[in-house]
Each structure stands twice: as structure tokens, then as C-alpha cells.
Amino acid sequence: AQSVTQLGSHVSVSEGALVLLRCNYSSSVPPYLFWYVQYPNQGLQLLLKYTSAATLVKGINGFEAEFKKSETSFHLTKPSAHMSDAAEYFCAVSVRDSSARQLTFGSGTQLTVLP
Amino acid sequence: DAGVTQSPTHLIKTRGQQVTLRCSPISGHKSVSWYQQVLGQGPQFIFQYYEKEERGRGNFPDRFSARQFPNYSSELNVNALLLGDSALYLCASSLQGQGNTEAFFGQGTRLTVV
Numbered sequence: 001a002q003s004v005t006q007l008g009s010h011v012s013v014s015e016g017a018l019v020l021l022r023c024n025y026s027s028s029v030p031p032y033l034f035w036y037v038q039y040p041n042q043g044l045q046l047l048l049k050y051t052s053a054a055t056l057v058k059g060i061n062g063f064e065a066e067f068k069k070s071e072t073s074f075h076l077t078k079p080s081a082h083m084s085d086a087a088e089y090f091c092a093v094s095v096r097d098s099s100a101r102q103l104t105f106g107s108g109t110q111l112t113v114l115p
Numbered sequence: 116d117a118g119v120t121q122s123p124t125h126l127i128k129t130r131g132q133q134v135t136l137r138c139s140p141i142s143g144h145k146s147v148s149w150y151q152q153v154l155g156q157g158p159q160f161i162f163q164y165y166e167k168e169e170r171g172r173g174n175f176p177d178r179f180s181a182r183q184f185p186n187y188s189s190e191l192n193v194n195a196l197l198l199g200d201s202a203l204y205l206c207a208s209s210l211q212g213q214g215n216t217e218a219f220f221g222q223g224t225r226l227t228v229v
Contacts, residue, residue: 004157036220041222042222042223043119043205043220043221043222043223044158044205044207044220045220046217046218046219049217090157090158092157101146101148101163101165101170101171101209101211101216101218102148102160102163102171102173103148103150103158103160103207103218104160105157105158105159106157107155107156107157108155108156108157
């Protein structure tokens with residue numbers, strides 16, 4: 001079974017500051033890892049995914065994440081926050097070599113960007 | 116191109132009633148998954164269908180059921196509604212059924228049980 005822990009249910013940063021959202025996973029087999037963003041009253045949009053190629057993954061809107069197997073982490077970063085980044089962010093894991101496509105999500109981190 | 120469409124967007128039901136939620140995947144996508152997102156939590160996996168067959172089922176009671184039609188659209192049914200079923204129900208479609216394929220989410224159906 002797999003699980004995801006997102007440290008910090010709320011994170012506040014100033015506009016222009018570094019964004020760091022933390023995600024740790026647990027999986028009995030090598031996982032696929034994802035970050036999704038959710039704006040109010042909307043569905044989820046994929047930011048980036050790790051599927052065993054480069055450990056540093058670049059996504060949309062300037063976000064990137066690094067897969068660290070030794071730390072079982074997949075933290076999301078962005079060098080400079082923008083007001084439009086304010087949203088809820090979810091880390092998710094999916095099992096590799098599975099015939100099913102089940103995403104297990106963390107509980108989310110609400111990002112607030114201060115002017 | 117149309118994304119994943121879900122209907123209705125909102126509905127209110129009374130405890131004990133039954134509800135049917137609908138999802139149309141992106142054209143060409145053969146896999147549909149359903150998730151329940153309770154306020155303040157991450158989405159929880161309910162079902163996945165691929166080529167009209169159930170590929171996965173989450174830890175939900177038998178009151179929850181789903182099916183996928185020949186055109187790959189899907190319905191989620193919930194019987195004997197409880198207050199705790201109030202949530203945003205999300206549908207996701209993907210080209211294939213495996214774990215590394217990108218899932219595209221609809222905007223969801225907000226179900227309120229009173």
C-alpha cells in the first residue's frame with residue numbers, strides 16, 4: 001500500500017519569495033509521483049510528474065520537484081512566488097507496474113501569497 | 116477540445132435518497148476514475164474503469180457503484196445517502212489505464228446531503 005504525507009497544511013510566502021511545499025511518500029514498490037494544483041471550485045490540474053526519468057522534474061508555471069529516493073521525498077519548489085500561485089496543492093502517488101491507475105493523494109497544502 | 120465534463124455541477128439530496136453522477140471523458144480516453152473529496156481533505160479513490168471493465172476499487176461501501184458505457188462515459192451511483200457523503204466528486208480520464216499516464220480531472224460535482 002502507498003501513502004503520502006504533506007507537511008504543513010498552510011504555507012504563506014511573500015510575493016517573489018521561494019515556494020517550498022513538502023511531500024513524503026511511502027510505497028512498497030517504486031512509485032510514480034505527481035503534484036496537482038486546485039483553484040477554488042475547480043478540479044485538479046497536473047503541475048508535474050515523476051515517472052523514473054530525471055530525478056529533477058520541471059513542470060508548468062515555473063514549478064519543479066526533485067525525487068529523492070533516500071529521503072522518500074518529492075518536494076515542490078518555485079524560485080519566485082506570484083500572486084496567481086495562491087491555491088491548494090496536492091502531492092499524489094501511483095503504483096508502478098500496476099494494471100490499475102489509482103492515485104493516492106496527500107491532504108493538501110494551502111498556499112497563500114502575500115503582497 | 117473539450118475536457119472532462121461532469122454533470123450536474125451541484126445538487127442537493129436528502130438522506131436515504133439515491134444519486135447518479137455523470138462523466139464524459141476526453142475524446143479518445145478509455146479510462147475513467149472517480150474520486151471523493153471531502154472539504155479540507157485530498158481526493159480519495161473510489162473506482163477506476165478501463166475499456167468498460169472495473170480495474171480498481173477503493174475502500175468505499177457497497178452503496179457506491181459505477182459503470183462505464185461503450186462510448187467510455189461513466190456514471191457513479193450512490194444509494195442510501197448519508198450526511199457524510201457530502202463532498203466534491205471528481206472524475207478523471209486518462210488515455211490508458213496504467214499508473215504513469217496523466218489523469219485529467221473534471222471540475223467535479225458538488226453533492227450536498229441534508
